[in-house]
Amino acid sequence: MTALSSVSFKTPQLVARIIRSVIGIIVVVWAAMRIYNVLFVNQAYGLDTWVRFGITGLIIGGMYALIAIGYTLVYGILGMINFAHGEVMMIGTFGGYFVLEALAAIPAPTLANPDLNFLNAQPLLSILLAFLAGTLAASLMGYLLEKIAYRPLRNAPRLAPLISAIGASIFLQNAVQLLFSPQLRDYTNPDALARGTGWSIEIAGSQVLVTYTGVLSFVLSILLMVGLYVLVQKTRIGRAMRAVAQDKKTAALMGVDVDAVISQTFIISGALAGAAGVMWGIHNGLVYYFLGFIPGIKAFTAAVLGGIGNIPGAMLGGLVLGLVESIGPAALGIDFQLKDVIAFLILVLVLIFRPSGLLGAASVEEKL
């Protein structure tokens, strides 16, 4: 009887392991063949195209990284996936959008140009204000989200906060849709930062455009990441956050106000997501209520890819995911429609084969 039960106990796990290895080998071999095919047999793309893909990937990756940091911070401290984080980013995009719209409506005529508005008269100040507004709106949203939807469930069973987060995410999407209408709107950039304008550099005999909005987004996201790293490693708030992440009870005994630290974490992650949201709007140019969903899932993928709970991991994961996503369809020679499938596949594969991510974190199984 015992022998029988122990056999039946192990068989499915063995089968699972075999299936896992078979899937792994198939994926690796298939990807290698496709990449070889594209690079050396077909040679469909020149160097300039690859550079273009790389630039796109880095820009998007910077935004993913900023959002992913939010997932990782919250996961590190509360051990929960903030499913509504993509919606926090969407709120940030809307915050920036309304400020830009309002500034565009303020006339600031000069002698040379009587039709000038404030947005174009002071482009830098306007963009700064937009980022400020987006960041503020998203941090406020993060704070409220934690206070209303997660704090009452601090000691509830594991699934409760996740379900609550799913509910909050649906609620926010639909609230924004009902408030601001379901239509797609164009993000109003200052003329100096119009989408599709930029420096053009010559690579392999053809012009590659490096857009101003892209450079702004990428530089700003790197700056914010550095700032966050300093905040977490060097300041008092950061030390409290790390302490709470390690052990809530002991941190409380050492005089750390755990509730306040958790609120601060949500505010900080909301601020980063809000900045990413404004970048998203300025660079991609569309704003609508469902906008946060896909970046949210992708940033979560990035956080898992880098090792959830690990801040440098989230940054690396975001950049890697952005690059893979923009280079991947071309490198694998598949349809560009399937860009999203690549991100989801990476998520599934990472969780199946290396749940601790690239840079490693506490094992997913042990944490759970």
Place this chain on the structure above:
Amino acid sequence: MKLQESSFRSGLRSGTTLALILLFLVLIGFNASGAALLARLFGQTTLSGQLPPAIFGIVFIALLAVGQGISSALASRRRNAARPWVSSFAAAGLAGLALAVFILVMGSLYQNGADFRKTLYALSPAYIKFLTVDQMPIVGAAISLAVMLLAGGLAGLGAIYLPFGRYCQRVKTMFVRFWNLDGSRSLRANRYFKFGLYAVLVLMCFFVPRVWGSYWNYVFGLVGIYVLLGLGLNIIVGLSGQLVLGYVAFFAIGAYSVALLNAPIPHNLMWGFWAAVVIGILLAALSGFLIGLPLMRLRGDYLAIVTMGFGEIIRVLLKSDLLTSFTGGPRGVQDIRGPSLFGQSFSSDIDFMYLIILAVALALFIASRLQNSRVGRSWIAIREDETVAQASGVNTTRYKLLALALGAAFAGLGGVLFAARNQFTGPEDHVLMVSINVLSLVIVGGMGSVPGVVLGAFALKGLPEILRELANYRLLAFGALLVIMMIARPQGLWPVGRPSLQRKEAPDSPTENDKPNQEAPNG
């Protein structure tokens, strides 16, 4: 003095919350829809795109104020504050004041030709006129303030001084006494009485679909399909505790198996509906098993996200050009042939209603039998604590896979019925929202509870059809409901009675009954 002040203050606090909620509702145009619903109760239909008479808007906010007044008065009384009705007046007055200021400002702005529809979608000039009760802004604001203050305050006074609470209590006691009477107990235990009830139920299932017309057949057919889906997800989430968000993938497999086997385009196989039922169920179960195998290591939130990833992959693949020749691509599959019985077509709405009723009855039977079996107890053990279950000799991997496969089979059946009834299926039938809807109904009904699933399906799928004025706000309500249920009532509306398998010893262990559905916190 101190006590009364606290009553006043608590009123102000709850009034602030009410004011924010009220302003939000006004900004999304909920007032007009609620008023239209009220108007329909009084026999006045409102055409879509039009507003009901303004008086119903006033009645609607008065009802909100009544609810708030009663709840804050009762809350103050529970805290033993002096003059608890003061808090009702304070709460309703504050909310009314906020609304009045809003109406005054917006009304004046709109009188001067402002239009915020570009930003705040709901604020059309007609809606503002509706809010001001077709009067001057100042008059409309005053009316709103007065109505809210009076309705809320009087409701608070009534809740404190009128013996409504005692009446409710008395009716409840009478009902409980009747329920526990020896006569009614023996009647309920009587076999023939039970058979009689079942017979009435069967007759109703037979005759009602013929009587009430195709609209209600459509609505209740949808409810039935969601009961099927809910029962399946209930096995996965409610019993074995695995949060799966890609449930729609199994639904899609069922729908596409009937579509590809029974439609002229793209394959023209025409194997017949009944073969498709079997194949759809088997394929869905198999895919549940195969998807589950590599994921057995993951728990909780990770499983949720990965399965959601699977669901999205399937949807994107269905939509892409890659599979167009196989699945019909983004345009979906049309003209799916319905079932036929003994050579005759069996695909009118009434026939489909019968099919769905049959499937639901079968599924209810299977689900409730499973729940009380050895398998069901193993699932519950896994849900409560996987490590302990494993240590007590439950083969967790096998039972989790079994739950996934079975749950997927239910979804496959649901998908087959859904696609065959609509004679169409496409990628847009299989979006993430379906998974979320099913998850919501399982949670609202009570995780792990079979009658809860039925109740949840009626509440979340049937009720929005009845309250069709509020259809736009359905998803908003779902989201809010998920959060509120988790905080206020995590065990659901109809929680499962666990102690049926426990020895009934003493009434001094009520804690088991209180939160039967909560997982033990592990890790």
